[in-house]
Amino acid sequence: MTSTAIEFNAVLKTFRDGEKPAVDRVDLAIEAGTTTALIGPSGCGKTTSLKMINRLVEPTSGEILIDGRAIRDMPVLQLRRSLGYVIQHVGLFPHMTIARNIAVVPQLLGWDRKRITERVDALLDLVGLDPDEYRQRRPSQLSGGQQQRVGVARALAADPPILLMDEPFGALDPITRANLQREITDIQRKLRKTIVIVTHDMDEAVKLADRIVVMEHGRVVQTAPPADLLLRPATPFVASLLGEDRIIKLLQTTPVERLSELGAEVEAQSPTIGLEASMHHALTVFLQTGAAQLSVENAKGVSVGALRREVMFEFASSEQRNASCA
Amino acid sequence: MSLLEYTEFFGDTILDLTIKHILLFGVSFIGASILGVAIGVVSYRFSGLRFLTPVVNILQATPEIVLLAISIPFLGIGYVGALVPLFIKGILPIMQNTTSGLAGVDPNIKEAARGMGMSELTVLLRVELINAAPVILAGMRVSAVMLVSVITLTAYIGVESLGTLILQGIARMDANPLLIGSGLSAILAIAVNQAIVIVENLAMRRVGVRS
Numbered sequence: 001m002t003s004t005a006i007e008f009n010a011v012l013k014t015f016r017d018g019e020k021p022a023v024d025r026v027d028l029a030i031e032a033g034t035t036t037a038l039i040g041p042s043g044c045g046k047t048t049s050l051k052m053i054n055r056l057v058e059p060t061s062g063e064i065l066i067d068g069r070a071i072r073d074m075p076v077l078q079l080r081r082s083l084g085y086v087i088q089h090v091g092l093f094p095h096m097t098i099a100r101n102i103a104v105v106p107q108l109l110g111w112d113r114k115r116i117t118e119r120v121d122a123l124l125d126l127v128g129l130d131p132d133e134y135r136q137r138r139p140s141q142l143s144g145g146q147q148q149r150v151g152v153a154r155a156l157a158a159d160p161p162i163l164l165m166d167e168p169f170g171a172l173d174p175i176t177r178a179n180l181q182r183e184i185t186d187i188q189r190k191l192r193k194t195i196v197i198v199t200h201d202m203d204e205a206v207k208l209a210d211r212i213v214v215m216e217h218g219r220v221v222q223t224a225p226p227a228d229l230l231l232r233p234a235t236p237f238v239a240s241l242l243g244e245d246r247i248i249k250l251l252q253t254t255p256v257e258r259l260s261e262l263g264a265e266v267e268a269q270s271p272t273i274g275l276e277a278s279m280h281h282a283l284t285v286f287l288q289t290g291a292a293q294l295s296v297e298n299a300k301g302v303s304v305g306a307l308r309r310e311v312m313f314e315f316a317s318s319e320q321r322n323a324s325c326a
Numbered sequence: 327m328s329l330l331e332y333t334e335f336f337g338d339t340i341l342d343l344t345i346k347h348i349l350l351f352g353v354s355f356i357g358a359s360i361l362g363v364a365i366g367v368v369s370y371r372f373s374g375l376r377f378l379t380p381v382v383n384i385l386q387a388t389p390e391i392v393l394l395a396i397s398i399p400f401l402g403i404g405y406v407g408a409l410v411p412l413f414i415k416g417i418l419p420i421m422q423n424t425t426s427g428l429a430g431v432d433p434n435i436k437e438a439a440r441g442m443g444m445s446e447l448t449v450l451l452r453v454e455l456i457n458a459a460p461v462i463l464a465g466m467r468v469s470a471v472m473l474v475s476v477i478t479l480t481a482y483i484g485v486e487s488l489g490t491l492i493l494q495g496i497a498r499m500d501a502n503p504l505l506i507g508s509g510l511s512a513i514l515a516i517a518v519n520q521a522i523v524i525v526e527n528l529a530m531r532r533v534g535v536r537s
Contacts, residue, residue: 054441080443091438095456095533105442154442164441 004068005032005162005194006053011062013048013218022048024218025062030211032161035188035195037209039202039241045218046198050164053196054083066162081105084155084163084193088170090147092139098124098150099135105158123153128183145176152184156191165197169204181207202242206230206249214238227253247316251279259315260296262305270295273307279315282307332502340491344510347487350477351514354409355470358416362469363462365417366424367450386418390476398483408480415476416469423465427458459529467522474515478507488514 008028014021023045030036038046051057052064055076063070071079092101102120111119121131127149139147148168155163168184169177181204188195188208199205205212206226214222214229214237222234230250233239242249256277273282273294285294286309294307333340369375385393393411401407431454439453455462481489488511495504 056437056441077443077445080441082443085438085441087434087438087441089432089434091432091434091436093435093439093453093457094432104444108443108448 003032004029005066006030006196007065007068008049009063009065011049011052011059011064013045013052013057014060021045021060021218023052023059026215026218026220028213028220028223030194030196032194033192034210035197035208037205037212038196038198038215039200039205039212040215040221041200041241044215046200046215047166049215050166050196050198053162053164054080054085077108081108081158082160082162084157084160086148086151086155086163086165086168088167090139090144090151092147092150092154094139096139097135098129098137098139098142101139101150102154102157104154109158119157120153123156126156126187127153129153143176144172145180148172148180149183152180152187156187156193160193162194162196165195167198167200170199170201177204184208203249206253214241248280248283251283251312251316254279254315256282256296256307259311260305260307261311262296264306266295266303266306267293270306272297272303275299275304279312282312286312327502329502329505333506336503340506340510343486343488343490343507344514347474347477347489347511347514350409350480350485350487351470351474351518354413354416354473354477355466358413358469358473359420359466361413362417362420362465363424363455366421366462367428367455369421370425370428382418382422385414386422390415391479391482394479394483403483405485408483408485412473412476412480416473419465419468419472420462421465423468424458424462427461427465428454430461431457457533460526460533463522463526463529467519467526470518470522471515474518475511478511 006028007030008026011023011026011028012021013023022043026045026049028049038049040046048057052059053066053071055071058072063072065071066074066079092098093104096104099117099120102123103116106116106119120135124131124134129146129149134142134146134150139150142150151168155165169180172180184195185208195208197205197208209226211223211225212229213220214234216237222229222238224232227250229238230242230246230253233242233246239246255275256273256279257275259279260275271285271289271291271294273285273296275296275298282294285291292309295303296305296307298304327335369378390412393415394408397407397411401410435453435457436449439449444452477487478489478492480487481493488507491503491507491510495501495507
C-alpha cells in the first residue's frame with residue numbers, strides 16, 4: 001500500500017510581477033516512505049519548490065497538500081515543526097552546544113527535559129557521533145561532515161514523517177559526501193521517512209532516490225525511478241544531465257542478480273561476485289581479472305549461478321541503443 | 327598648592343563630582359543602549375526606514391558642543407538640556423551597530439531557525455540578537471567612551487560633573503582641578519572601555535567567533 005504524502009497541484013511561483021515564473025505549474029505526487037530527488041541546474045526552481053513545502057516561500061497560485069490537507073490552511077509554525085529541514089550550509093546555531101542545537105524543535109514543542117536528553121543521545125548515535133564526546137561541543141569544534149551529521153540529527157529530532165533536504169551534502173568533500181550519502185541510505189532503511197532532497201548532482205540522485213524529478217526553467221521535465229531515467233531520458237536536456245557515463249550509472253543501479261543465469265554451471269576457478277552487488281562492481285571484477293564469467297554467490301557464500309561477460313555487454317549495448325532511440 | 331594638597335583639601339568635592347559624573351553616564355548610557363538597540367531592531371526589520379540613514383550620519387558628524395548649544399534654546403539650561411543631546415548622540419553608534427550586526431548574522435542560521443518553526447520573535451531573541459551581540463557591544467563601547475568624556479561638556483550648561491573641575495581650572499588658570507577633572511574622566515573612559523571589551527570577548531566566544 002502506498003499513499004501520497006506530498007502533492008503539488010499546479011503550483012506556480014513568480015517572485016516579481018511580469019517575470020518568468022521560478023516554478024511553473026508543477027504537478028507532483030510524492031509517495032510516503034520514499035526518497036524523491038529534485039534535480040536540475042541552478043535556477044530551475046528545485047529549491048523554490050522545496051521551500052514551498054515548509055512555506056519559507058509561498059506559492060503565487062496552486063496548492064500543496066500534505067497527507068491530503070492543504071498546507072496553506074495549517075498554522076505555519078506548527079507545519080514547519082512537523083517537517084525536518086536540512087540545508088546545505090547546515091546553519092547550526094554557533095551559540096548553542098550540539099545537544100541544544102538538536103533539541104531546538106523538541107523544545108519548541110514543549111517536550112520535558114528527560115525525553116529531550118534521551119532523544120538527543122539516540123540521534124547522535126544514529127548519525128554516528130558518540131554522545132558522550134559530542135553532546136557538549138560547539139559547532140565550531142566540528143568538521144564540516146560532522147556538522148552536517150548534526151544537521152541531519154537536528155532535522156530528525158521530533159521524528160517528523162517528512163524530511164526536506166536542500167543540497168545537504170553540496171559543500172562537503174567527495175569522501176565525506178559519499179560517507180554521509182551511505183548513512184542517509186542506512187537511516188532511511190531504518191526509518192522509512194518521506195524524503196525530498198534537492199541536488200544538482202546526478203550521482204547523488206541515482207544513489208539516494210527512489211524517484212528522480214528533473215526540472216528545467218521551473219517545469220518538471222521528467223519524473224522516473226533512477227533506472228528508467230538512465231534508460232529513457234525524455235529529452236536531450238535530461239540526457240545531458242545524466243552525462244556521458246550514463247551507462248556506468250546504469251550498471252551502478254542494476255543488481256548482479258538481474259543479469260546472472262541462476263543455476264547455470266560455472267567454470268572452476270572463476271572469480272566470485274555477490275548476488276546483491278551492483279553490475280558496476282561486476283564490471284570492475286571483469287576488468288581486473290580478465291575472466292569471461294563470474295561465479296555468483298548468495299549471502300552465505302554458496303555459488304548459485306553464473307554471470308557471463310557477454311551478457312553484460314549485450315545488456316549495456318542494447319540499453320545504449322534504446323537510449324539513443326528515445 | 328600642590329596637586330596632592332588640592333586633592334586633600336577638595337577631596338569631598340572631587341568625590342561628589344565623580345559620583346555625579348558616573349550617575350550621569352549610567353543614566354544616559356543605559357537609556358541610549360535600550361533605545362539604540364530598539365531603534366536598531368526596528369530599522370533592521372523595516373527597510374523602509376533606510377531613508378533615516380543620512381539624518382543619522384549628519385547627527386553623528388555634528389560636534390557635541392554644537393548639539394548642546396542648539397539644545398539650550400529649546401530645552402533650557404540644566405539636566406534636560408544637557409542630557410538629551412548627549413543621549414541622542416549616544417544612541418547613534420548603538421543603533422547603527424545593531425542594524426548592521428543583525429544584517430550580518432549568517433543567513434543560513436536565520437533560514438534554519440525559520441525553517442524549524444521558530445516564530446519571528448524567537449528568531450530575533452534567541453538567534454539574531456545573540457549572534458549580533460559582539461557587533462552591538464562594539465557599538466555600545468563607542469557610545470560609552472564618548473559619553474564618559476563628553477559629559478564633561480555639560481558643565482557649560484550648569485550641570486555638575488567632572489567637567490565642573492575642568493571649567494574651574496580653565497577659569498582660574500589652575501592646573502590642579504584641570505588635571506584632576508580631565509584625568510579622572512580619562513581613567514573612567516578607559517575603565518568603561520576595558521569592561522565592555524571583556525564582555526565583548528565573552529560574547530564572541532559564545533557565538534564562536536575567535537577574537
